[in-house]
Amino acid sequence: MIDVYTANTPNGVKVTIAMEETGEAYNLKLLNLSNQDQKKPAFLKINPNGRIPAIVDHDVKGEPVRVFESGAILLYLAEKFGKLLPSDPAKRIDAIAWAFFQTGGIGPIMGQAGFFKNNFPDFPQGYERFKSESERLISVLDDSLQQSDYLVGDDVTIADIMQIGWIDRAPGYAGIDLSPFPAVIAWRDRMLARPSVKRGIEVLKPKL
Ligand SMILES: N[C@@H](CCC(=O)N[C@@H](CS)C(=O)NCC(=O)O)C(=O)O
Structure with a gap:
């Protein structure tokens, strides 16, 4: 086990x-x-x-x-x-690329946004820097999710599982408003509805 x-x-x-x-x-x-x-x-x-x-x-x-x-x-x-990975080689590497996108982008950047928001309220420049970059990264997800239900086609893959915990907590932890990203909101709700x-x-x- x-x-x-x-x-x-x-x-x-x-x-x-x-x-x-x-x-x-x-x-x-x-x-x-x-x-x-x-x-x-x-x-x-x-x-x-x-x-x-x-x-x-x-x-x-x-x-x-x-x-x-x-x-x-x-x-x-x-x-x-x-x-959790497509068998088609192009889709498979796309799912892996989205996983790297999360560990190299969404995770560390949103982590810093939350860190500055929650620990350094008197240093808004730090928070704004990481918040705006987080929003840019979320917009990249949104563009992709306008094309399909999940990040790589119509089935859940590791690409989606890598992002969901961060997107779910983005408003509370990092103060990020998701309303400009409707495809991300629809995907988040689709993910959270899965048993x-x-x-x-x-x-x-x-x-x-
Ligand atoms: N790049 C790592 C990040 C892991 C990470 O930052 N984990 C946090 C929790 S979300 C942690 O263990 N924090 C406790 C600490 O840093 O001591 C991964 O994707 O696994």
């Missing part, structure tokens, strides 16, 4: 959603980020970068396989289970 080390964050939710979409069983290993679980020696053996998400696949020949970086994890799961996406989000919420 696969151990999923994660937490209730926009990057963390990618892996539980992907696992739910594959329909495969997994062991959820919730880390407490406030407690710095992600910096403890045992976890650093799985992700030397000390961040979630990460996985360990025990269902392999030989030594268990560890994977860190959310894009690499989703690619690994898609290849292992033969799901697997709902389950992937729910399993990370604190149990009352």
